[in-house]
Amino acid sequence: MTRPILWWVRRDMRLRDNDILTRAAETGHPVIPVFIRDGIVDVTGAAPKWRWGLGLQAFEQTLRARGSRLILRSGEPLSVLRNLIATTGADAVHWHRLYDPDSITRDVAVKAGLKDDGCIAESHAGHILFEPWTVPTKTGGFYKVYTPMWRTVQYRDVPVPCSVPGLRSPEVWPESELFDDWALGAAMRRGAGVVEPYTCVGEDAALDRLDRFLEENIGRYQNKRDYPGVGAGSRLSENLTYGEISSRRLWHGGKRAAEQGLPGTETFIKQIVWREFAYHLMYHQPGLASEPFRQEWANFPWRSDNADADAWRRGMTGCDIVDAAMRELYVTGTMHNRCRMLVGSYLTKHLLSHWRIGLNWFADTLIDWDPAANAMGWQWIAGCGPDASPYFRIFNPDTQAEKFDGEAIYRDLYLRCGEDDLGRTPATDFYEAIPRSWNMSAQDARPTPLVDLKEGRARALAVYSTARN
DNA sequence: TGAAATGTTGGGGCG
DNA sequence: ACGCCCCAACATTTC
Numbered sequence: 235m236t237r238p239i240l241w242w243v244r245r246d247m248r249l250r251d252n253d254i255l256t257r258a259a260e261t262g263h264p265v266i267p268v269f270i271r272d273g274i275v276d277v278t279g280a281a282p283k284w285r286w287g288l289g290l291q292a293f294e295q296t297l298r299a300r301g302s303r304l305i306l307r308s309g310e311p312l313s314v315l316r317n318l319i320a321t322t323g324a325d326a327v328h329w330h331r332l333y334d335p336d337s338i339t340r341d342v343a344v345k346a347g348l349k350d351d352g353c354i355a356e357s358h359a360g361h362i363l364f365e366p367w368t369v370p371t372k373t374g375g376f377y378k379v380y381t382p383m384w385r386t387v388q389y390r391d392v393p394v395p396c397s398v399p400g401l402r403s404p405e406v407w408p409e410s411e412l413f414d415d416w417a418l419g420a421a422m423r424r425g426a427g428v429v430e431p432y433t434c435v436g437e438d439a440a441l442d443r444l445d446r447f448l449e450e451n452i453g454r455y456q457n458k459r460d461y462p463g464v465g466a467g468s469r470l471s472e473n474l475t476y477g478e479i480s481s482r483r484l485w486h487g488g489k490r491a492a493e494q495g496l497p498g499t500e501t502f503i504k505q506i507v508w509r510e511f512a513y514h515l516m517y518h519q520p521g522l523a524s525e526p527f528r529q530e531w532a533n534f535p536w537r538s539d540n541a542d543a544d545a546w547r548r549g550m551t552g553c554d555i556v557d558a559a560m561r562e563l564y565v566t567g568t569m570h571n572r573c574r575m576l577v578g579s580y581l582t583k584h585l586l587s588h589w590r591i592g593l594n595w596f597a598d599t600l601i602d603w604d605p606a607a608n609a610m611g612w613q614w615i616a617g618c619g620p621d622a623s624p625y626f627r628i629f630n631p632d633t634q635a636e637k638f639d640g641e642a643i644y645r646d647l648y649l650r651c652g653e654d655d656l657g658r659t660p661a662t663d664f665y666e667a668i669p670r671s672w673n674m675s676a677q678d679a680r681p682t683p684l685v686d687l688k689e690g691r692a693r694a695l696a697v698y699s700t701a702r703n
Numbered sequence: 704t705g706a707a708a709t710g711t712t713g714g715g716g717c718g
Numbered sequence: 719a720c721g722c723c724c725c726a727a728c729a730t731t732t733c
Contacts, residue, residue, distance in 0.1 A: 460704080579705090614704095623705075626706090627705050627706080628705070628706070629705065629706085630705075630706060633705085
């Protein structure tokens with residue numbers, strides 16, 4: 235009997251385009267998929283942790299339908315894996331690489347420990363398109379500006395996604411903890427039931443989502459994706475972050491659409507490469523989520539957490555599109571990409587509050603939270619990041635709303651419980667989702683604006699000017 | 704993947 | 719016909 239291998243499942247809850255499973259099928263090894271609830275899972279924000287749990291449940295079903303299982307264990311990964319190796323007779327552990335500093339630290343230690351034991355421990359590419367060390371600049375560094383990186387990788391070959399391999403089961407399954415005991419959604423202060431209708435969970439659902447996007451929406455992606463009232467986005471970030479679909483599949487989906495002559499495909503692929511850019515930055519600059527990327531911003535006098543920032547979190551700034559976006563976030567667990575920029579600009583410029591306040595709120599509330607993309611995005615909008623907009627590039631939210639939500643469809647949807655383009659209204663959800671003390675029902679008067687947009691802009695520029703000198 | 708201020712140009716109304 | 723002013727439209731600069 236061939237000894238089984240352990241597949242340490244993390245952000246790769248899929249069977250397709252899975253190098254670990256493909257290889258196991260080729261070599262005939264039984265596979266034991268195991269998910270470990272460790273410190274990194276525990277400190278994950280409320281919404282992403284809850285969503286991770288939904289993904290785990292769905293993935294467990296997928297595996298069972300193929301005669302396999304998902305073994306759940308809690309604890310320190312190295313001891314958990316050692317224990318499983320001892321009880322299953324496995325002689326190898328495989329996982330897909332992650333690139334945030336905490337995961338790297340953990341994985342390096344696990345690999346060293348397993349190798350000390352004489353066990354095979356292998357990490358594999360799969361979460362991103364290009365390994366961060368394979369895209370150097372001419373001078374051997376890493377790209378700090380998006381466009382040159384895009385030009386470098388634009389025509390590179392990306393492995394074609396492989397289909398579902400056969401899955402061999404071990405003779406005996408190790409014991410598993412019970413998912414319900416984990417309570418991964420316990421920290422969701424808003425009812426999980428509020429956000430759940432907006433989720434799209436699991437590998438099959440993600441593939442459907444991609445197919446639908448490629449068939450119906452990619453043609454208008456380039457022109458419509460900036461309009462938050464128009465559902466022209468792919469919404470695949472939610473699945474991508476948990477690996478329910480691979481970035482390779484998105485890449486090739488886009489390339490195929492391009493071959494069919496559909497417009498807008500490059501814009502779509504470029505978005506995938508933005509994610510890639512973020513991962514490379516975080517790999518090469520592990521402090522991306524905590525320290526300003528550019529040293530000269532180290533002493534910028536951002537305000538620490540404050541009442542204005544709290545109003546921002548609650549969608550009570552008095553600025554319509556900002557509040558609409560913050561409510562969208564709270565109720566649906568996602569936010570339109572352009573609005574992420576708008577609320578980020580508003581928090582860091584008009585409210586002069588630290589970008590980490592925003593970073594942390596997003597990390598706690600987004601179901602598509604991604605450690606690298608979130609960190610890069612916040613540094614970008616705050617002005618202290620790589621390839622950043624200069625600090626003085628301050629969005630005027632009203633102008634932006636006029637430009638990208640001219641009919642106020644988006645603002646009406648989330649502020650006044652209007653209807654979206656399918657005639658759905660989130661009114662009921664609001665009552666359930668938003669604490670009454672937040673005074674955010676449709677009947678409540680809009681709050682007085684925290685700052686006059688013109689004054690806020692002037693104030694931000696003044697602080698910037700002082701800090702620079 | 705800004706916004707606002709400032710500068711330039713050119714057409715039309717009008718004395 | 720001409721110069722002047724106004725001002726929209728566009729371009730450039732500055733923050």
